[in-house]
Amino acid sequence: MKRFNFSLQKVLDLREFEEDQAKNELGMAIADSERIKQELEYVALKRVENNKARAQTDDMDQIMAIERFIVRLDLRKEELLEELAEAELVIEQKRQAFAEAMKNRKVVTKLKEKKEADYKADVLKAEEAVIDDITGAKYN
Numbered sequence: 001m002k003r004f005n006f007s008l009q010k011v012l013d014l015r016e017f018e019e020d021q022a023k024n025e026l027g028m029a030i031a032d033s034e035r036i037k038q039e040l041e042y043v044a045l046k047r048v049e050n051n052k053a054r055a056q057t058d059d060m061d062q063i064m065a066i067e068r069f070i071v072r073l074d075l076r077k078e079e080l081l082e083e084l085a086e087a088e089l090v091i092e093q094k095r096q097a098f099a100e101a102m103k104n105r106k107v108v109t110k111l112k113e114k115k116e117a118d119y120k121a122d123v124l125k126a127e128e129a130v131i132d133d134i135t136g137a138k139y140n
Helices: 008-056 060-139
Strands: none
Touching: 008 060
């Protein structure tokens, strides 16, 4: 008996590849978002440190330098928040693309499973027919 051969195997392989690509792109988008969040945490930590340093010094030049640095940290925080909002939009787009790719792959996978089940049922019927023929010939 010949082996099961799925005629759309190349399509299934392509759909699996597209799903893997979409998954990788989603992972990269999430990683970018996490990088931005870590940088926001770093900015917040530096701001707290500089606020403490400002409270502990009486040198006016140093206080002004700390103030300028805090203003710069606040500007950076705003930039990062904008980047984070954009990154979240990208994540949602990549998540939708991944879901679509996964759905497309599942359609072909389900078709393959159905065709394989039909093939196995046909093989089983053929084997039963052969066994019936052998059994019938034995009694005749």
